[in-house]
Amino acid sequence: MAEIGIILGSDSDLPKVKECFDILEQFNVPFEIIVSSAHRTPERTREWASGAAGRGIKVIIAVAGGAAHLAGVVASHTTLPVLGVPVETNVSGGLDSILSMVQMPAGVPVGVMAAGRAGGANAALFAISILSLGNESYADRLERYRKETEEKISKRNEKLNRTGYKNYTKE
């Protein structure tokens, strides 16, 4: 049974949050995906969002760009935590998506991640940090993830020191 529900405003956004799916798989977090627009399929979005808690979903990740109303609309139909991933656009690289997601009115929150790929990855990690509060194995796995990241960066520095920055960037 899925613990995370991911809703995307368009199927063209699927490859843009690849890192989100990758991390959830890496952590063995079961998730479900739906493509549904706040504006073009409002009923489908509403049904999916309002039924999410009942289906066992614990955290929702909403991915959208431009007007990017999706995260807010989903949050209006559920009291589950809703994370927003603003998709990069031509307007200042997604400033429209960011502001539209961030500036939610008092009463219905959305937790907004970075625009673009980093946002997809971080939505997964943030969702896992929430699940970790009730699941120690996720909490342990998250600690390990941080450690592994540190070790990767250590190795890069070792290589950088060994080869020098000129050779490093050549490879």
Add this chain to the structure above:
Amino acid sequence: MAEIGIILGSDSDLPKVKECFDILEQFNVPFEIIVSSAHRTPERTREWASGAAGRGIKVIIAVAGGAAHLAGVVASHTTLPVLGVPVETNVSGGLDSILSMVQMPAGVPVGVMAAGRAGGANAALFAISILSLGNESYADRLERYRKETEEKISKRNEKLNRTGYKNYTKE
């Protein structure tokens, strides 16, 4: 029976679009007002929007600030023309409201007016220009409105020429 439906995200927005109400009254266009949020009262918003055409509403004016999803959410529940009035905020004087209203995805349009008071006035005038297509008395009245505006500006110039700019700005 109301021809224009006006929906505001918050009752604190009522005085900000005073000019909208004033112009509709001046033109004797019957209108209805509802305060309903896209996020805090999604069901009320949906019912109001999806029933608007059935009640005889021909044009909808949605007033909201910040995330300002209201116009888009209303448009998702009706095929009536929806006009958006972005309320001025602290973020660049309403840049968040403007971008969130303007950047609607293909399929569900919103016609966006200026942020602030001018936007309220223009939403009324735009709605009347739509009604004018099926109602010549509105069309005539709209022509007259433009003429009256021109005459007012003529009178200001006469006064400016008569008194000089120094006295003009003193008064």
Add this chain to the structure above:
Amino acid sequence: MAEIGIILGSDSDLPKVKECFDILEQFNVPFEIIVSSAHRTPERTREWASGAAGRGIKVIIAVAGGAAHLAGVVASHTTLPVLGVPVETNVSGGLDSILSMVQMPAGVPVGVMAAGRAGGANAALFAISILSLGNESYADRLERYRKETEEKISKRNEKLNRTGYKNYTKE
């Protein structure tokens, strides 16, 4: 006889609003196209705009970028509803075009659509929503268009569920 008049500031904008033409054709809405600049051909623009209502035009779509004065200038010469489509530019992906179109002063409204391709499509749909008020066949067709969009998205979800997101994005 054309019901929609489309004016573009430059012939280089023609391919940028292809979706606008496509949708109008799909709905069998007769339209006329003119290339005329607010600044380089002000007389042609004025004549075209002020004569539009007399030629039977009911809604005007103005497409322009940068200073993007065209929609406002056209609106100053007619009381027909004028929709603005801001063309994307290098300045924040069209922030200049958007703000210049949106921030019209009280008295002469323009209904502004999204910058770029979505804006072209939505201008057509918004114009049709206006025409629908006096033409039931357009209204029916518009309802159908929304349904067809929903069905397309349904099919995408079916495929997504069937193939999984990894195969879906590969295809």
Add this chain to the structure above:
Amino acid sequence: MAEIGIILGSDSDLPKVKECFDILEQFNVPFEIIVSSAHRTPERTREWASGAAGRGIKVIIAVAGGAAHLAGVVASHTTLPVLGVPVETNVSGGLDSILSMVQMPAGVPVGVMAAGRAGGANAALFAISILSLGNESYADRLERYRKETEEKISKRNEKLNRTGYKNYTKE
């Protein structure tokens, strides 16, 4: 024992997130408050953040403006969910705070709320939505909060219908 830890970059930010404290009290969520800067008291910030989970804290709310590094710095020292509340500044009403909080790199997420008072309120509600996953009484209370909000808006509409918008805004 506190379930929510709130860290503010400056004591001048305390009144700006009053709604955050109000809502947490209203929901009887125990919370702790610390004033500590990412830059002026980095050790205190680090100790507080890295010890939070051990003290029983489940969600962290970080409030800061301008460079607004606080949320990110706190998130670097814990795997608990960290919510960011950007304080409004003179630069576009807090655009600097928003972007600095939102644009976190992949690996260390922050869930960002609106700039200003709405952000404070929503940080509390978002934190409660997280706690609700492991505490049904919070979940029930949250549902009730949404209902109460709806009822308040219903009453406003009743009053608006009864008195008319002119009298409504006068009061």
Add this chain to the structure above:
Amino acid sequence: MAEIGIILGSDSDLPKVKECFDILEQFNVPFEIIVSSAHRTPERTREWASGAAGRGIKVIIAVAGGAAHLAGVVASHTTLPVLGVPVETNVSGGLDSILSMVQMPAGVPVGVMAAGRAGGANAALFAISILSLGNESYADRLERYRKETEEKISKRNEKLNRTGYKNYTKE
């Protein structure tokens, strides 16, 4: 006979460019003022602009805010040099006015000054620098103006050195 023609989009802009009038008077440059909007009084604007050269006007100063199409519209009806003064607005302190004036398409230039009071003053000085090319007395006066400015700043520094910065700012 006026050498400079000043056109303002609204009489509320008159006090905002007071420095423009002051400097022109100080230099004894004859000027005319008209209040005329690009959108509300397009015919008046067109007639005034297209007749300006014939009336002996040599430089035009156009003052407008928001959409701020006025300078561009005036420039479309004359080949005289047109200077634009963007009026400060709520949107980022006039970013809308600045971009709308600056981003003119190739073929019809406008020379844009700073938003606000500095812009009014500089439009006058820029206009005089143009007139100076054909009028040595203006050129001399302009040189003197720069010298006087330098002397004023010299005196401020003398006072600053004499009194110290603490007393200086107290006075």
Add this chain to the structure above:
Amino acid sequence: MAEIGIILGSDSDLPKVKECFDILEQFNVPFEIIVSSAHRTPERTREWASGAAGRGIKVIIAVAGGAAHLAGVVASHTTLPVLGVPVETNVSGGLDSILSMVQMPAGVPVGVMAAGRAGGANAALFAISILSLGNESYADRLERYRKETEEKISKRNEKLNRTGYKNYTKE
């Protein structure tokens, strides 16, 4: 003897204002070009600017990007009219260049053109409009230029009508 002096902050800006040179040649306006930076070669810039009037230069065009101080620095050393052409950059497509050129303090004006190619063309046309005040042949040529532009656009419309927009954009 050159009537127009063009100064560029970098030789990499030369191709970016090609249209400026083209138009000046087309109008047979003699011009001189120098590459000199406000910051890297301040003495050269100062000497060139302060000597320009003495060499017979009547209008200066300064081309620069980023901090784009060049136009302001040149204007500080001459009372000739100085036009600024902001070069497009990565920061919002030249927003930094535009604001830095436009926001000159009272006392030392710069007349700013659009960012990018349109700005280069318009700087030439604006400079010619200034020269036209003292040279009727330039004035006549400028009128003709506008007419030719109108004719070009007429021909495009004829072709558009003849071939239809689908064939037009194919060619």
Add this chain to the structure above:
Amino acid sequence: MAEIGIILGSDSDLPKVKECFDILEQFNVPFEIIVSSAHRTPERTREWASGAAGRGIKVIIAVAGGAAHLAGVVASHTTLPVLGVPVETNVSGGLDSILSMVQMPAGVPVGVMAAGRAGGANAALFAISILSLGNESYADRLERYRKETEEKISKRNEKLNRTGYKNYTKE
């Protein structure tokens, strides 16, 4: 003999960087102040800047707003380290000043501080951190300053814990 030279574009900027003067006095760093504009008094600015090193000045602080060319112009006349303090303006609270100072071309650096009061304070502290490299007493004093700041924040937290946040903000 002054070790720090402070140049302000206008005497109206003096009170805006009061904290800069306060900190330098607190650290007993001798400094000199001049009011000189990049544009209105270019010769004075040039002489002051090019003579600074010879007078024993080690670091320059340039304070300016709007076009804010001052820091860059000063840096073009000296190889001393130049710090820029952007003054807050109406355009997005100083975005014009920030971008104009920050976006210096390769070859002539300026080290830019925050817009507004924090920038003034930090320019003093940054200058002292430079002087500290050659003066241990400054270095010690700087360490102490950081400690004192930490202690102040400690005391605030003690008070906050003692009185509770409600009483704290009341006082």
Add this chain to the structure above:
Amino acid sequence: MAEIGIILGSDSDLPKVKECFDILEQFNVPFEIIVSSAHRTPERTREWASGAAGRGIKVIIAVAGGAAHLAGVVASHTTLPVLGVPVETNVSGGLDSILSMVQMPAGVPVGVMAAGRAGGANAALFAISILSLGNESYADRLERYRKETEEKISKRNEKLNRTGYKNYTKE
């Protein structure tokens, strides 16, 4: 022993500040490089920064993009001068990085350079200008660097005059 310490938030930033390394090598300034993130490796960053002065480092250069907290975090752990180089991003070409670095609170300064390649070069030059205060050979070398830049630009102008701008840009 390294005099300059360079810290980069990611190894992908190494090629983006190539000019920084080139200039430091050209001036024979010994430097050390570390890849360490403010968020992913906070301990490593803290240790490196707090130990820098003890290792003989005199100036730190921090390179980061997006949230770009690195420079501020480093500055919180040392009283050495810290220079920030904002990496260009998709959000307005690095506006997020610039604002996040520039808007440091009073007490902990960062001296910010331009976004992108110019920033890398200027960080090196600014660092050298600091070292020059205690090392005359650097000071002389810096003077020479400026002279060489001037000579390069002189040669470009000679070539431009010799070949004409048309041939110049062709080559």
